[in-house]
Amino acid sequence: MADKATLTIDGKSYEFPIITGTEKEQAIDIKTLRGATGGITTIDPGYKNTGSCESAITFLDGEKGILRYRGYSIEELAEKADFLETAYLLIFGELPTKQQLDKFHADIKSESHVDEDMKKILDGFPKSAHPMGVLSALTSALIAFNPSTVNVDSEEDMYAAIVKLLAKFPVLAAWAMRKKKSQPLDYGDNSLGYVENFHKMMFAKPNEEYKVDKAVIEAIDKLLILHADHEQNCSTSTVRIVGSSHAGLFASISAGISALWGPLHGGANQAVIEMLEAIKEDGGDTKKYMAKAKDKEDPFRLMGFGHRVYKNFDPRAKIIKVAADDVLTQLGIEDPVLDIAKGLEKEALEDPYFVDRKLYPNVDFYSGIIYRALDIPVEMFTVMFAVGRLPGWIAQWREMRLGKEPIGRPRQVYTGENLRSFKEVSER
Numbered sequence: 236m237a238d239k240a241t242l243t244i245d246g247k248s249y250e251f252p253i254i255t256g257t258e259k260e261q262a263i264d265i266k267t268l269r270g271a272t273g274g275i276t277t278i279d280p281g282y283k284n285t286g287s288c289e290s291a292i293t294f295l296d297g298e299k300g301i302l303r304y305r306g307y308s309i310e311e312l313a314e315k316a317d318f319l320e321t322a323y324l325l326i327f328g329e330l331p332t333k334q335q336l337d338k339f340h341a342d343i344k345s346e347s348h349v350d351e352d353m354k355k356i357l358d359g360f361p362k363s364a365h366p367m368g369v370l371s372a373l374t375s376a377l378i379a380f381n382p383s384t385v386n387v388d389s390e391e392d393m394y395a396a397i398v399k400l401l402a403k404f405p406v407l408a409a410w411a412m413r414k415k416k417s418q419p420l421d422y423g424d425n426s427l428g429y430v431e432n433f434h435k436m437m438f439a440k441p442n443e444e445y446k447v448d449k450a451v452i453e454a455i456d457k458l459l460i461l462h463a464d465h466e467q468n469c470s471t472s473t474v475r476i477v478g479s480s481h482a483g484l485f486a487s488i489s490a491g492i493s494a495l496w497g498p499l500h501g502g503a504n505q506a507v508i509e510m511l512e513a514i515k516e517d518g519g520d521t522k523k524y525m526a527k528a529k530d531k532e533d534p535f536r537l538m539g540f541g542h543r544v545y546k547n548f549d550p551r552a553k554i555i556k557v558a559a560d561d562v563l564t565q566l567g568i569e570d571p572v573l574d575i576a577k578g579l580e581k582e583a584l585e586d587p588y589f590v591d592r593k594l595y596p597n598v599d600f601y602s603g604i605i606y607r608a609l610d611i612p613v614e615m616f617t618v619m620f621a622v623g624r625l626p627g628w629i630a631q632w633r634e635m636r637l638g639k640e641p642i643g644r645p646r647q648v649y650t651g652e653n654l655r656s657f658k659e660v661s662e663r
Contacts, residue, residue, distance in 0.1 A: 237261075244272060258294055262286045269646070276646040287467055288475065288640060292325060292630050295466045300547035304464060305329070313554045318459040319343075319429045322626035325464055326397060326633060339398075344425040346402035347432075350380045353407075357414055366411035366618045367496040373407040375489035385484055387636040396484050397629055404488075404625055405429075408618050409436035415614060430456045433622065437611075450565045451609055455619075457558050458602055461551040462620050464627025466544075470494035470501065471624075471631050476643035478632045491628045492621050501620040507539035507603035508613050511572045511579075519571065521578035529588050539600030540583060541593070551598040559601045559608075568608050576604050 240263045242249045249271050252264045269276050279285045294303045302309040305324050312321055316330070323331040323339055331339060356376050360369050381399065386392040410420050413436075421436045424445075431452050439445040465471070474491040478484075495501035514524050528537040542549050563573065580596050583589040606616050 242268075244275065254289070256289075258296070276648070278648050282472075287472060287643070288635065288638075290467070290631070290634060291328070292634060293464045293466045293627070295544060297542070297544040298547060300545055300550045302465070302550050309461065309550055310554060313457050313460050316460065317428075317430070318456045318463070318623075321460045321463050322401065322629075325626045325630040340429065342394075342398045343402045343429065346399045347406060347423060347425065349403050349406050349410075353380070354420065357410055357420075360414060362415060362417060364414075365496075366408075366415055366614050367492060367621070369411040369414060370408055370618055370621060371489050371492040371496070373411070374404065374485055374492060377403060377407075377485045378483060381485065387633075393633065397633070400484060400488065400629065401625065405433040405622055406436060408622050409433060411618060412437050412612065412615050415612065428452075430459065437615075448566065450562055454558050454562045454605055454609065458555065458605060458619070459623035461555055461598060462602075462623030464624070464630065468500065469497070471628060474628045474632050475635045475640075478635055479640055479643045481636075481642075484629070484632055487632050488625070488628050491624075495621055495624065496617060501617040501624075503538065503599040504603040504606065504620065505613050505616045507576075507600050508572070508607055508616070510538045511575050511603075514575050514579075515572050519575050519578075521575060521582055525579065525582050525586060537579070537583075537594075539603065540589065540596055542597045545597070547593055548595045549597045552596055552601055555598055555601040555605070556596070559604050562605055562608055566608060570607070573604055573608065576600070 237253055239250050240253055242251065249268075251268065254262045254264050256262075265277060277285070292305065294306075295301065304312060304321065305328055307316075307324065307330075312324075316324070319340060320331060320336060323336065353373060353376065356373060357369070360372075377400070381396075385396045406423065409423075413420055419441055421439050423432045423436045425432070427435060431447065434447055434452060434455060435445050438447075467475075470491040473494040474487045477490040478487040482490075498506050514521070517523075524535065524537070527533045527535040528540075562568075580600070583594065583596060589595070602620075603616060606619060607613070611619060
């Protein structure tokens, strides 16, 4: 493999080193470009061809449909690990021993209480507030109750901050949902596992004993694992760039939540269900809408198909499709909207137009189906994504701070007016 790249500008050549990753990915290191060339920079809107960092957390190969956390395939982790094990792996780099996992869970339980004054902040939101806006605000508000700066050079300080956030985040997420539904807040039950406790805080009723089907918890656990990290996506890059200013962990994660909220990112699974609802209201003819999706003149867009990174089948979608089928079967759910989803899936997997373009159902398509089947409100879909993505955000923030990365400061190419003289208002 080449170890240098040559750039020629106006007859003058400049050499830049090529970095090779452990999976043989190569990148041209242009850190010295501007200085060496006297001011020339690169431009790459959306950063589709620009590496912002070197990272040892997640490997993704979109062409081959590969996703690995710390070297472990997503297929094996979804089959054999639980969400808390996966979180530990992402954050600390290795799968935990039983002793480490037990301590990790116990420490999280011990920090799960949320200050009573947080309720006052929650009370200030109207019922109409979107749960993602509520979650972002409450996560940011955690700073006020934990004002001391995390000493990133102290393993104890770093661990304590991580545990606090993992403990309190699902409480805030569940409270955002209960606020929306005008239900009393639930504090959970420390005798339950991490995911089951989160489910209880969302759905427990004050006048009934909490019971839940094991299949429901397993499906949620799997979904959270599949969403736990995805390399340098929009929200993860946001967490890293905010953290690069030495903003604290809670502030950086709050920024990541806001980035995830967008319909082109975490909001896509909500958009899937809204699309299915619209098709149902129009009579439920899936063939009609598949034809509309293929018509370039038609403004209709098929949500939940294809992926910006994966040019093959999304490996997470393969796993979650099986989980979706299992949950719908085990719970015996009959829902015309889910029937429409199955119809679209069947047609897309058989239609040459979609197969040739590799426009397969993605993880957002199936996760939306599962969340609907589990009675999770559509506004909460992106919140569920955020709960799953939290370990990845933490891992990326921790790696960035421990790696002493410089503050993020992209360049630009200016296209505005040249120097001009100021005119008095009477002359304009």
